[in-house]
Amino acid sequence: MTMTAPLAPTTTSPDVAGSALADELAAGLPAGAVLTDPDVVASMSRDQAAWAPHGRPAAVVRATCTADVVHVVRTCLRHGVPVVARGAGTGLSGGANAVEGCVVVSLERMDRVLEINPLEQLAVVQPGVVNDDLRAAVAEHDLWYPPDPASSPWSTIGGNVATNAGGLCCVKYGVTRDYVLQLEVVTGRGEVVRLGRRTAKGVAGYDLMGLVVGSEGTLGIVTEVTVRLRPLPAPAVTVAGFFSSVVAAGAAVRAVGEAGLVPSALELVDRHCLRAVDEWKNMGLSTEAEVVLLGRFDEPGELGEGLAEQMVACFRAAGATWAERSTDEAEAEALFAARRLAYPALERLGPVLTEDVCVPKEQVPEMLARIERTAVRRGVVIANIAHAGDGNLHPLLVTPPGDVEARARAEAAFDDIIADALALGGTVTGEHGVGLLKRDGLTAELSAEVLAMHRAVKAALDPAHLLNPGKVFS
Numbered sequence: 001m002t003m004t005a006p007l008a009p010t011t012t013s014p015d016v017a018g019s020a021l022a023d024e025l026a027a028g029l030p031a032g033a034v035l036t037d038p039d040v041v042a043s044m045s046r047d048q049a050a051w052a053p054h055g056r057p058a059a060v061v062r063a064t065c066t067a068d069v070v071h072v073v074r075t076c077l078r079h080g081v082p083v084v085a086r087g088a089g090t091g092l093s094g095g096a097n098a099v100e101g102c103v104v105v106s107l108e109r110m111d112r113v114l115e116i117n118p119l120e121q122l123a124v125v126q127p128g129v130v131n132d133d134l135r136a137a138v139a140e141h142d143l144w145y146p147p148d149p150a151s152s153p154w155s156t157i158g159g160n161v162a163t164n165a166g167g168l169c170c171v172k173y174g175v176t177r178d179y180v181l182q183l184e185v186v187t188g189r190g191e192v193v194r195l196g197r198r199t200a201k202g203v204a205g206y207d208l209m210g211l212v213v214g215s216e217g218t219l220g221i222v223t224e225v226t227v228r229l230r231p232l233p234a235p236a237v238t239v240a241g242f243f244s245s246v247v248a249a250g251a252a253v254r255a256v257g258e259a260g261l262v263p264s265a266l267e268l269v270d271r272h273c274l275r276a277v278d279e280w281k282n283m284g285l286s287t288e289a290e291v292v293l294l295g296r297f298d299e300p301g302e303l304g305e306g307l308a309e310q311m312v313a314c315f316r317a318a319g320a321t322w323a324e325r326s327t328d329e330a331e332a333e334a335l336f337a338a339r340r341l342a343y344p345a346l347e348r349l350g351p352v353l354t355e356d357v358c359v360p361k362e363q364v365p366e367m368l369a370r371i372e373r374t375a376v377r378r379g380v381v382i383a384n385i386a387h388a389g390d391g392n393l394h395p396l397l398v399t400p401p402g403d404v405e406a407r408a409r410a411e412a413a414f415d416d417i418i419a420d421a422l423a424l425g426g427t428v429t430g431e432h433g434v435g436l437l438k439r440d441g442l443t444a445e446l447s448a449e450v451l452a453m454h455r456a457v458k459a460a461l462d463p464a465h466l467l468n469p470g471k472v473f474s
Protein backbone atom coordinates (compact mmCIF):
# COMPACT_ATOMS: atom_id res chain seq x y z
CA MET A 1 0.00 0.00 0.00
CA THR A 2 1.41 3.42 -0.94
CA MET A 3 0.30 5.27 2.20
CA THR A 4 3.17 7.67 1.99
CA ALA A 5 2.86 8.40 -1.72
CA PRO A 6 3.45 12.11 -2.09
CA LEU A 7 0.77 14.25 -3.63
CA ALA A 8 3.32 15.82 -5.90
CA PRO A 9 3.24 19.57 -6.38
CA THR A 10 1.70 20.28 -9.74
CA THR A 11 2.48 23.99 -9.61
CA THR A 12 4.66 26.42 -7.71
CA SER A 13 4.66 26.28 -3.93
CA PRO A 14 1.46 27.27 -2.15
CA ASP A 15 3.16 30.32 -0.62
CA VAL A 16 4.08 31.74 -4.03
CA ALA A 17 0.93 30.74 -5.85
CA GLY A 18 -1.28 31.65 -2.94
CA SER A 19 -1.18 35.42 -2.95
CA ALA A 20 -1.63 36.08 -6.69
CA LEU A 21 -4.15 33.31 -7.03
CA ALA A 22 -6.06 34.38 -3.93
CA ASP A 23 -6.42 37.94 -5.25
CA GLU A 24 -7.81 36.75 -8.57
CA LEU A 25 -10.14 34.32 -6.88
CA ALA A 26 -11.42 36.98 -4.49
CA ALA A 27 -12.10 39.42 -7.34
CA GLY A 28 -14.95 37.22 -8.64
CA LEU A 29 -16.35 35.88 -5.37
CA PRO A 30 -18.44 37.20 -2.46
CA ALA A 31 -16.51 38.84 0.39
CA GLY A 32 -15.02 36.26 2.75
CA ALA A 33 -15.36 33.36 0.32
CA VAL A 34 -11.60 32.90 -0.07
CA LEU A 35 -9.84 31.59 3.02
CA THR A 36 -6.06 31.62 3.29
CA ASP A 37 -5.53 31.60 7.04
CA PRO A 38 -3.10 28.68 7.52
CA ASP A 39 -5.03 27.10 10.42
CA VAL A 40 -8.35 27.30 8.61
CA VAL A 41 -6.84 26.01 5.39
CA ALA A 42 -5.12 23.16 7.26
CA SER A 43 -8.43 22.16 8.85
CA MET A 44 -9.91 21.66 5.37
CA SER A 45 -6.96 19.78 3.91
CA ARG A 46 -7.97 16.19 4.63
CA ASP A 47 -10.83 13.81 5.24
CA GLN A 48 -11.26 11.08 7.88
CA ALA A 49 -8.90 8.52 6.32
CA ALA A 50 -6.16 7.82 8.82
CA TRP A 51 -2.69 8.02 7.30
CA ALA A 52 -3.73 9.04 3.80
CA PRO A 53 -1.24 11.68 2.66
CA HIS A 54 -2.36 15.22 1.97
CA GLY A 55 -0.81 18.36 0.59
CA ARG A 56 -1.14 22.03 1.58
CA PRO A 57 -3.89 23.94 -0.23
CA ALA A 58 -3.06 27.42 -1.50
CA ALA A 59 -6.57 28.51 -0.55
CA VAL A 60 -10.01 27.28 0.38
CA VAL A 61 -13.06 28.74 -1.35
CA ARG A 62 -16.45 28.47 0.31
CA ALA A 63 -18.70 28.47 -2.75
CA THR A 64 -22.21 29.89 -2.43
CA CYS A 65 -23.53 29.20 -5.96
CA THR A 66 -22.66 27.52 -9.27
CA ALA A 67 -21.16 30.76 -10.61
CA ASP A 68 -18.65 30.74 -7.73
CA VAL A 69 -17.53 27.23 -8.69
CA VAL A 70 -17.21 28.23 -12.35
CA HIS A 71 -15.08 31.21 -11.34
CA VAL A 72 -12.80 29.01 -9.26
CA VAL A 73 -12.36 26.42 -12.01
CA ARG A 74 -11.68 29.01 -14.72
CA THR A 75 -9.24 30.92 -12.52
CA CYS A 76 -7.43 27.71 -11.61
CA LEU A 77 -7.33 26.67 -15.28
CA ARG A 78 -5.49 29.90 -16.10
CA HIS A 79 -3.00 29.30 -13.27
CA GLY A 80 -2.65 25.54 -13.80
CA VAL A 81 -3.67 24.99 -10.18
CA PRO A 82 -5.55 21.78 -9.16
CA VAL A 83 -9.06 21.99 -7.72
CA VAL A 84 -10.25 19.59 -5.01
CA ALA A 85 -13.99 19.46 -4.23
CA ARG A 86 -14.97 18.98 -0.61
CA GLY A 87 -18.28 18.17 1.01
CA ALA A 88 -18.26 17.48 4.75
CA GLY A 89 -14.86 15.75 4.72
CA THR A 90 -16.23 12.49 6.18
CA GLY A 91 -14.65 10.42 3.39
CA LEU A 92 -12.63 7.37 4.44
CA SER A 93 -10.29 6.99 1.47
CA GLY A 94 -8.47 10.35 1.23
CA GLY A 95 -10.59 11.47 -1.73
CA ALA A 96 -11.07 15.02 -0.44
CA ASN A 97 -7.43 15.37 0.67
CA ALA A 98 -5.68 18.46 -0.64
CA VAL A 99 -3.21 18.17 -3.48
CA GLU A 100 -0.15 20.34 -2.87
CA GLY A 101 -0.86 23.94 -3.92
CA CYS A 102 -4.49 23.26 -4.85
CA VAL A 103 -7.64 25.24 -4.25
CA VAL A 104 -10.12 23.33 -2.11
CA VAL A 105 -13.71 24.17 -3.06
CA SER A 106 -16.00 23.62 -0.12
CA LEU A 107 -19.61 23.05 -1.16
CA GLU A 108 -20.99 23.11 2.38
CA ARG A 109 -22.58 26.54 2.03
CA MET A 110 -24.60 25.40 -0.98
CA ASP A 111 -27.06 23.75 1.38
CA ARG A 112 -30.55 24.56 0.10
CA VAL A 113 -33.29 22.10 -0.77
CA LEU A 114 -34.58 23.76 -3.96
CA GLU A 115 -37.65 21.64 -4.75
CA ILE A 116 -39.63 18.72 -3.39
CA ASN A 117 -42.05 17.37 -5.99
CA PRO A 118 -44.51 14.80 -4.58
CA LEU A 119 -46.09 14.12 -7.99
CA GLU A 120 -42.80 13.20 -9.65
CA GLN A 121 -41.39 11.86 -6.36
CA LEU A 122 -38.17 13.79 -6.72
CA ALA A 123 -36.19 16.50 -4.94
CA VAL A 124 -33.69 19.03 -6.27
CA VAL A 125 -30.92 20.00 -3.87
CA GLN A 126 -27.67 21.88 -3.74
CA PRO A 127 -24.65 19.63 -3.12
CA GLY A 128 -23.99 20.80 0.45
CA VAL A 129 -27.31 19.57 1.81
CA VAL A 130 -26.60 17.09 4.61
CA ASN A 131 -28.08 13.62 3.99
CA ASP A 132 -30.20 13.60 7.19
CA ASP A 133 -31.53 17.10 6.42
CA LEU A 134 -32.78 15.94 3.01
CA ARG A 135 -34.40 12.91 4.58
CA ALA A 136 -36.12 15.09 7.19
CA ALA A 137 -37.31 17.60 4.56
CA VAL A 138 -38.88 14.99 2.28
CA ALA A 139 -40.40 13.08 5.25
CA GLU A 140 -42.69 16.09 5.74
CA HIS A 141 -44.24 15.06 2.41
CA ASP A 142 -44.39 11.36 3.42
CA LEU A 143 -41.49 10.73 1.06
CA TRP A 144 -38.18 8.99 1.64
CA TYR A 145 -34.63 9.32 0.29
CA PRO A 146 -33.26 5.78 0.95
CA PRO A 147 -29.42 5.98 0.72
CA ASP A 148 -28.34 6.13 4.37
CA PRO A 149 -24.58 6.03 4.94
CA ALA A 150 -23.77 5.72 8.63
CA SER A 151 -22.35 9.24 8.24
CA SER A 152 -25.82 10.59 7.32
CA PRO A 153 -25.86 13.16 10.18
CA TRP A 154 -22.84 14.89 8.60
CA SER A 155 -22.09 13.84 5.03
CA THR A 156 -23.42 15.88 2.11
CA ILE A 157 -25.46 14.79 -0.89
CA GLY A 158 -22.67 16.09 -3.17
CA GLY A 159 -20.14 13.91 -1.37
CA ASN A 160 -22.58 10.96 -1.41
CA VAL A 161 -23.00 11.36 -5.18
CA ALA A 162 -19.25 11.73 -5.75
CA THR A 163 -18.54 8.53 -3.79
CA ASN A 164 -21.73 6.68 -4.85
CA ALA A 165 -22.31 6.17 -1.14
CA GLY A 166 -23.97 3.08 0.22
CA GLY A 167 -25.36 2.55 3.69
CA LEU A 168 -27.51 0.36 5.88
CA CYS A 169 -30.64 0.02 3.77
CA CYS A 170 -28.80 -0.57 0.48
CA VAL A 171 -29.19 -4.32 0.90
CA LYS A 172 -32.82 -3.84 -0.17
CA TYR A 173 -32.97 -0.38 -1.72
CA GLY A 174 -29.70 0.07 -3.61
CA VAL A 175 -27.03 2.76 -3.47
CA THR A 176 -26.86 6.49 -4.25
CA ARG A 177 -26.54 5.86 -8.01
CA ASP A 178 -29.99 4.26 -8.02
CA TYR A 179 -31.52 7.53 -6.77
CA VAL A 180 -29.75 10.16 -8.92
CA LEU A 181 -31.83 11.42 -11.82
CA GLN A 182 -29.99 14.55 -12.93
CA LEU A 183 -26.83 16.46 -12.08
CA GLU A 184 -25.61 19.97 -12.75
CA VAL A 185 -21.85 19.72 -13.06
CA VAL A 186 -18.99 22.19 -13.56
CA THR A 187 -16.48 20.42 -15.79
CA GLY A 188 -12.71 20.67 -15.82
CA ARG A 189 -13.12 23.03 -18.77
CA GLY A 190 -15.12 25.44 -16.60
CA GLU A 191 -18.39 24.69 -18.41
CA VAL A 192 -21.75 24.10 -16.69
CA VAL A 193 -23.57 21.03 -18.00
CA ARG A 194 -26.76 19.16 -17.09
CA LEU A 195 -26.51 15.38 -17.22
CA GLY A 196 -29.36 12.91 -16.89
CA ARG A 197 -33.03 13.93 -16.81
CA ARG A 198 -36.02 14.46 -14.52
CA THR A 199 -38.25 11.88 -16.16
CA ALA A 200 -38.79 8.41 -14.71
CA LYS A 201 -37.29 6.85 -17.85
CA GLY A 202 -34.88 8.09 -20.53
CA VAL A 203 -32.15 6.57 -22.66
CA ALA A 204 -31.02 9.47 -24.85
CA GLY A 205 -27.26 9.32 -25.29
CA TYR A 206 -24.50 7.82 -23.20
CA ASP A 207 -25.00 7.68 -19.42
CA LEU A 208 -22.62 10.55 -18.69
CA MET A 209 -24.42 11.27 -15.44
CA GLY A 210 -23.64 7.72 -14.35
CA LEU A 211 -19.97 8.38 -15.09
CA VAL A 212 -19.93 11.35 -12.73
CA VAL A 213 -21.64 9.42 -9.91
CA GLY A 214 -18.80 7.78 -8.00
CA SER A 215 -16.08 9.72 -9.83
CA GLU A 216 -14.77 11.22 -6.56
CA GLY A 217 -14.43 14.77 -7.82
CA THR A 218 -12.16 13.77 -10.71
CA LEU A 219 -14.60 14.34 -13.61
CA GLY A 220 -16.61 17.36 -12.49
CA ILE A 221 -17.84 19.35 -9.52
CA VAL A 222 -21.46 18.62 -8.72
CA THR A 223 -23.42 21.83 -8.10
CA GLU A 224 -27.00 20.53 -8.14
CA VAL A 225 -28.55 17.10 -7.67
CA THR A 226 -32.02 15.82 -8.60
CA VAL A 227 -32.82 12.71 -6.60
CA ARG A 228 -35.53 10.10 -6.92
CA LEU A 229 -37.69 9.57 -3.83
CA ARG A 230 -39.93 6.75 -2.59
CA PRO A 231 -42.94 6.69 -0.29
CA LEU A 232 -42.00 6.40 3.40
CA PRO A 233 -41.78 2.70 4.34
CA ALA A 234 -43.72 1.07 7.17
CA PRO A 235 -42.10 1.05 10.64
CA ALA A 236 -39.43 -1.65 10.71
CA VAL A 237 -39.38 -4.89 12.69
CA THR A 238 -35.93 -5.61 14.14
CA VAL A 239 -34.21 -8.95 14.72
CA ALA A 240 -31.10 -9.29 16.89
CA GLY A 241 -28.85 -12.32 17.04
CA PHE A 242 -25.83 -13.03 19.24
CA PHE A 243 -23.02 -15.22 17.94
CA SER A 244 -19.89 -16.65 19.49
CA SER A 245 -17.68 -15.84 16.49
CA VAL A 246 -17.65 -13.62 13.40
CA VAL A 247 -17.49 -16.75 11.27
CA ALA A 248 -20.74 -18.08 12.81
CA ALA A 249 -22.35 -14.70 12.17
CA GLY A 250 -21.09 -14.86 8.58
CA ALA A 251 -22.74 -18.26 8.19
CA ALA A 252 -26.01 -16.71 9.38
CA VAL A 253 -25.70 -13.97 6.74
CA ARG A 254 -25.29 -16.62 4.08
CA ALA A 255 -28.27 -18.57 5.49
CA VAL A 256 -30.47 -15.45 5.25
CA GLY A 257 -29.50 -15.08 1.59
CA GLU A 258 -30.07 -18.77 0.89
CA ALA A 259 -33.55 -18.48 2.44
CA GLY A 260 -34.35 -15.78 -0.14
CA LEU A 261 -34.93 -13.12 2.53
CA VAL A 262 -34.31 -9.50 1.55
CA PRO A 263 -34.11 -7.45 4.74
CA SER A 264 -34.03 -3.64 4.69
CA ALA A 265 -30.84 -3.87 6.79
CA LEU A 266 -28.51 -6.64 7.91
CA GLU A 267 -25.63 -5.24 9.94
CA LEU A 268 -22.81 -6.91 11.84
CA VAL A 269 -21.10 -5.40 14.91
CA ASP A 270 -18.40 -7.23 16.84
CA ARG A 271 -17.38 -7.07 20.50
CA HIS A 272 -14.53 -4.59 19.91
CA CYS A 273 -17.08 -2.11 18.57
CA LEU A 274 -19.72 -2.79 21.22
CA ARG A 275 -17.18 -2.33 24.01
CA ALA A 276 -15.81 0.86 22.48
CA VAL A 277 -19.32 2.29 22.22
CA ASP A 278 -20.12 1.24 25.79
CA GLU A 279 -16.93 2.80 27.14
CA TRP A 280 -17.76 6.05 25.33
CA LYS A 281 -21.54 6.36 25.65
CA ASN A 282 -22.25 3.97 28.52
CA MET A 283 -25.21 2.55 26.60
CA GLY A 284 -25.26 -0.66 28.63
CA LEU A 285 -24.95 -2.83 25.54
CA SER A 286 -24.52 -6.55 25.93
CA THR A 287 -20.96 -7.71 26.25
CA GLU A 288 -22.07 -11.33 26.29
CA ALA A 289 -21.83 -11.74 22.54
CA GLU A 290 -18.71 -11.82 20.42
CA VAL A 291 -20.78 -10.58 17.49
CA VAL A 292 -24.25 -9.13 17.06
CA LEU A 293 -26.25 -9.29 13.83
CA LEU A 294 -29.05 -6.76 13.41
CA GLY A 295 -31.71 -7.35 10.78
CA ARG A 296 -34.68 -5.25 9.78
CA PHE A 297 -37.81 -5.74 7.68
CA ASP A 298 -40.01 -2.85 6.66
CA GLU A 299 -42.88 -4.80 5.12
CA PRO A 300 -46.10 -3.73 6.89
CA GLY A 301 -47.81 -5.66 9.69
CA GLU A 302 -47.86 -9.43 9.82
CA LEU A 303 -45.84 -9.76 6.64
CA GLY A 304 -42.83 -8.00 8.24
CA GLU A 305 -43.29 -9.96 11.46
CA GLY A 306 -43.36 -13.26 9.55
CA LEU A 307 -40.18 -12.40 7.68
CA ALA A 308 -38.54 -11.43 10.96
CA GLU A 309 -39.42 -14.83 12.42
CA GLN A 310 -37.84 -16.50 9.38
CA MET A 311 -34.66 -14.51 10.01
CA VAL A 312 -34.66 -15.59 13.67
CA ALA A 313 -34.87 -19.19 12.45
CA CYS A 314 -31.92 -18.64 10.08
CA PHE A 315 -29.86 -17.13 12.91
CA ARG A 316 -30.63 -20.06 15.22
CA ALA A 317 -29.93 -22.66 12.55
CA ALA A 318 -26.55 -21.00 11.92
CA GLY A 319 -25.63 -21.36 15.60
CA ALA A 320 -26.77 -18.13 17.25
CA THR A 321 -26.37 -18.27 21.02
CA TRP A 322 -29.48 -16.06 21.23
CA ALA A 323 -31.83 -14.65 18.58
CA GLU A 324 -35.17 -12.86 18.93
CA ARG A 325 -37.46 -10.43 17.20
CA SER A 326 -37.31 -7.21 19.19
CA THR A 327 -40.51 -6.10 20.88
CA ASP A 328 -38.90 -3.00 22.33
CA GLU A 329 -38.38 -0.38 19.61
CA ALA A 330 -36.20 1.78 21.89
CA GLU A 331 -33.87 -1.17 22.50
CA ALA A 332 -33.76 -1.94 18.77
CA GLU A 333 -32.98 1.69 17.97
CA ALA A 334 -30.18 1.68 20.60
CA LEU A 335 -28.54 -1.28 18.86
CA PHE A 336 -28.63 0.49 15.48
CA ALA A 337 -27.35 3.69 17.13
CA ALA A 338 -24.43 1.65 18.51
CA ARG A 339 -23.73 0.38 15.00
CA ARG A 340 -23.59 3.98 13.73
CA LEU A 341 -21.35 5.07 16.62
CA ALA A 342 -18.88 2.19 16.24
CA TYR A 343 -16.42 4.05 14.01
CA PRO A 344 -16.10 7.26 16.08
CA ALA A 345 -16.01 5.13 19.26
CA LEU A 346 -13.03 3.12 17.97
CA GLU A 347 -11.28 6.29 16.82
CA ARG A 348 -11.03 7.32 20.46
CA LEU A 349 -8.69 4.35 21.02
CA GLY A 350 -6.20 5.35 18.32
CA PRO A 351 -5.88 5.84 14.58
CA VAL A 352 -8.30 3.61 12.69
CA LEU A 353 -7.54 2.35 9.21
CA THR A 354 -10.87 1.50 7.63
CA GLU A 355 -11.27 -1.30 5.13
CA ASP A 356 -14.23 -1.47 2.75
CA VAL A 357 -14.03 -4.71 0.81
CA CYS A 358 -17.14 -6.35 -0.63
CA VAL A 359 -17.41 -10.06 -1.38
CA PRO A 360 -20.18 -12.30 -2.73
CA LYS A 361 -22.60 -13.27 0.04
CA GLU A 362 -21.57 -16.94 -0.08
CA GLN A 363 -17.99 -15.87 0.72
CA VAL A 364 -18.83 -13.77 3.79
CA PRO A 365 -17.95 -16.52 6.32
CA GLU A 366 -14.66 -17.33 4.54
CA MET A 367 -13.72 -13.64 4.25
CA LEU A 368 -14.42 -13.06 7.95
CA ALA A 369 -12.32 -16.11 8.81
CA ARG A 370 -9.45 -14.77 6.70
CA ILE A 371 -9.69 -11.38 8.41
CA GLU A 372 -9.40 -13.10 11.80
CA ARG A 373 -6.34 -15.02 10.64
CA THR A 374 -4.81 -11.81 9.30
CA ALA A 375 -5.32 -10.10 12.67
CA VAL A 376 -3.47 -12.92 14.45
CA ARG A 377 -0.72 -13.26 11.81
CA ARG A 378 0.00 -9.51 11.68
CA GLY A 379 -0.55 -8.82 15.38
CA VAL A 380 -3.16 -6.13 14.75
CA VAL A 381 -6.43 -5.41 16.53
CA ILE A 382 -9.10 -5.71 13.84
CA ALA A 383 -12.63 -4.76 14.82
CA ASN A 384 -15.49 -5.57 12.46
CA ILE A 385 -18.58 -3.72 11.41
CA ALA A 386 -20.27 -4.69 8.18
CA HIS A 387 -23.21 -4.05 5.93
CA ALA A 388 -23.20 -7.82 6.12
CA GLY A 389 -26.26 -8.43 3.96
CA ASP A 390 -24.38 -6.86 1.04
CA GLY A 391 -21.14 -8.72 1.78
CA ASN A 392 -19.66 -5.24 2.40
CA LEU A 393 -17.21 -5.65 5.27
CA HIS A 394 -15.48 -2.89 7.21
CA PRO A 395 -12.59 -4.42 9.15
CA LEU A 396 -11.28 -1.54 11.28
CA LEU A 397 -7.56 -1.76 11.98
CA VAL A 398 -6.90 -0.02 15.30
CA THR A 399 -3.38 0.94 16.36
CA PRO A 400 -2.05 2.66 19.48
CA PRO A 401 -1.28 6.36 18.83
CA GLY A 402 2.33 6.92 17.72
CA ASP A 403 3.17 3.21 17.43
CA VAL A 404 5.11 3.12 14.16
CA GLU A 405 5.61 -0.65 14.16
CA ALA A 406 1.91 -1.28 14.77
CA ARG A 407 1.15 1.05 11.90
CA ALA A 408 3.41 -0.90 9.56
CA ARG A 409 1.73 -4.16 10.62
CA ALA A 410 -1.70 -2.60 10.04
CA GLU A 411 -0.69 -1.45 6.57
CA ALA A 412 0.45 -4.99 5.73
CA ALA A 413 -2.84 -6.38 7.09
CA PHE A 414 -4.74 -3.84 4.97
CA ASP A 415 -3.03 -5.22 1.86
CA ASP A 416 -3.69 -8.82 2.94
CA ILE A 417 -7.40 -8.11 3.28
CA ILE A 418 -7.55 -6.54 -0.18
CA ALA A 419 -5.76 -9.54 -1.69
CA ASP A 420 -8.14 -11.97 0.06
CA ALA A 421 -11.22 -10.07 -1.11
CA LEU A 422 -10.03 -10.16 -4.71
CA ALA A 423 -9.15 -13.84 -4.44
CA LEU A 424 -12.72 -14.55 -3.28
CA GLY A 425 -14.24 -12.74 -6.25
CA GLY A 426 -14.82 -9.45 -4.42
CA THR A 427 -13.94 -5.80 -4.91
CA VAL A 428 -11.50 -3.52 -3.09
CA THR A 429 -14.14 -0.91 -2.25
CA GLY A 430 -17.83 -1.46 -1.76
CA GLU A 431 -18.78 2.14 -1.01
CA HIS A 432 -16.01 4.40 0.34
CA GLY A 433 -14.29 4.94 -3.00
CA VAL A 434 -10.72 4.58 -4.17
CA GLY A 435 -9.40 8.01 -3.17
CA LEU A 436 -5.77 7.51 -2.25
CA LEU A 437 -5.94 4.43 -0.06
CA LYS A 438 -7.21 2.03 -2.73
CA ARG A 439 -5.24 3.15 -5.79
CA ASP A 440 -3.04 0.06 -5.66
CA GLY A 441 -6.12 -2.04 -5.04
CA LEU A 442 -7.82 -0.62 -8.12
CA THR A 443 -4.79 -1.49 -10.21
CA ALA A 444 -4.94 -5.03 -8.84
CA GLU A 445 -8.68 -5.31 -9.51
CA LEU A 446 -8.93 -3.88 -13.04
CA SER A 447 -7.28 -5.08 -16.21
CA ALA A 448 -4.79 -2.82 -17.99
CA GLU A 449 -7.36 -2.29 -20.74
CA VAL A 450 -10.04 -1.12 -18.32
CA LEU A 451 -7.58 1.19 -16.54
CA ALA A 452 -6.75 2.68 -19.95
CA MET A 453 -10.48 3.32 -20.48
CA HIS A 454 -10.55 5.19 -17.16
CA ARG A 455 -7.64 7.37 -18.27
CA ALA A 456 -9.30 8.05 -21.63
CA VAL A 457 -12.51 9.22 -19.91
CA LYS A 458 -10.53 11.46 -17.56
CA ALA A 459 -8.58 13.00 -20.44
CA ALA A 460 -11.80 13.65 -22.40
CA LEU A 461 -13.72 15.32 -19.56
CA ASP A 462 -10.84 17.01 -17.74
CA PRO A 463 -8.09 17.51 -20.33
CA ALA A 464 -6.02 19.80 -18.09
CA HIS A 465 -6.12 17.20 -15.28
CA LEU A 466 -7.32 19.98 -13.03
CA LEU A 467 -9.89 18.12 -10.95
CA ASN A 468 -8.62 16.15 -7.96
CA PRO A 469 -5.51 14.88 -9.79
CA GLY A 470 -3.82 11.77 -8.43
CA LYS A 471 -7.00 10.41 -6.88
CA VAL A 472 -8.52 7.06 -7.95
CA PHE A 473 -5.56 6.41 -10.29
CA SER A 474 -2.35 8.25 -11.05
Ligand SMILES: Cc1cc2nc3c(=O)[nH]c(=O)nc-3n(C[C@H](O)[C@H](O)[C@H](O)COP(=O)(O)OP(=O)(O)OC[C@H]3O[C@@H](n4cnc5c(N)ncnc54)[C@H](O)[C@@H]3O)c2cc1C
Binding pocket: 047, 048, 084, 085, 086, 087, 088, 089, 090, 091, 092, 094, 095, 096, 107, 127, 148, 149, 150, 151, 154, 155, 156, 157, 158, 159, 160, 161, 162, 163, 164, 165, 166, 167, 168, 216, 217, 218, 220, 221, 222, 223, 340, 343, 344, 431, 432, 468
Ligand atom coordinates in the same frame (compact mmCIF):
# COMPACT_ATOMS: atom_id res chain seq x y z
C1 LIG B 1 -18.62 7.51 10.86
C2 LIG B 1 -18.63 7.32 9.37
C3 LIG B 1 -19.50 6.42 8.82
C4 LIG B 1 -19.54 6.23 7.42
N1 LIG B 1 -20.44 5.36 6.90
C5 LIG B 1 -20.54 5.21 5.56
C6 LIG B 1 -21.50 4.32 4.99
O1 LIG B 1 -22.26 3.65 5.69
N2 LIG B 1 -21.55 4.24 3.64
C7 LIG B 1 -20.72 4.96 2.82
O2 LIG B 1 -20.84 4.86 1.59
N3 LIG B 1 -19.80 5.80 3.34
C8 LIG B 1 -19.69 5.95 4.67
N4 LIG B 1 -18.75 6.79 5.21
C9 LIG B 1 -17.83 7.52 4.30
C10 LIG B 1 -18.31 8.94 3.90
O3 LIG B 1 -19.21 9.46 4.85
C11 LIG B 1 -18.96 8.91 2.52
O4 LIG B 1 -17.98 8.60 1.57
C12 LIG B 1 -19.65 10.22 2.13
O5 LIG B 1 -20.34 10.03 0.92
C13 LIG B 1 -18.70 11.41 1.99
O6 LIG B 1 -19.47 12.59 1.96
P1 LIG B 1 -18.79 14.00 2.33
O7 LIG B 1 -19.82 15.07 2.11
O8 LIG B 1 -18.18 13.97 3.66
O9 LIG B 1 -17.68 14.09 1.19
P2 LIG B 1 -16.12 14.38 1.31
O10 LIG B 1 -15.47 13.45 2.26
O11 LIG B 1 -15.91 15.84 1.55
O12 LIG B 1 -15.64 14.04 -0.18
C14 LIG B 1 -15.68 12.71 -0.65
C15 LIG B 1 -15.27 12.69 -2.12
O13 LIG B 1 -16.25 13.35 -2.91
C16 LIG B 1 -15.69 14.48 -3.61
N5 LIG B 1 -16.73 15.51 -3.54
C17 LIG B 1 -17.34 16.01 -2.45
N6 LIG B 1 -18.30 16.88 -2.82
C18 LIG B 1 -18.28 16.93 -4.19
C19 LIG B 1 -19.02 17.65 -5.16
N7 LIG B 1 -20.02 18.49 -4.84
N8 LIG B 1 -18.73 17.45 -6.48
C20 LIG B 1 -17.75 16.58 -6.86
N9 LIG B 1 -17.01 15.90 -5.96
C21 LIG B 1 -17.27 16.06 -4.64
C22 LIG B 1 -14.41 14.79 -2.86
O14 LIG B 1 -13.45 15.39 -3.73
C23 LIG B 1 -13.96 13.41 -2.43
O15 LIG B 1 -13.32 12.75 -3.48
C24 LIG B 1 -18.66 6.98 6.59
C25 LIG B 1 -17.77 7.89 7.17
C26 LIG B 1 -17.75 8.06 8.53
C27 LIG B 1 -16.78 9.05 9.12
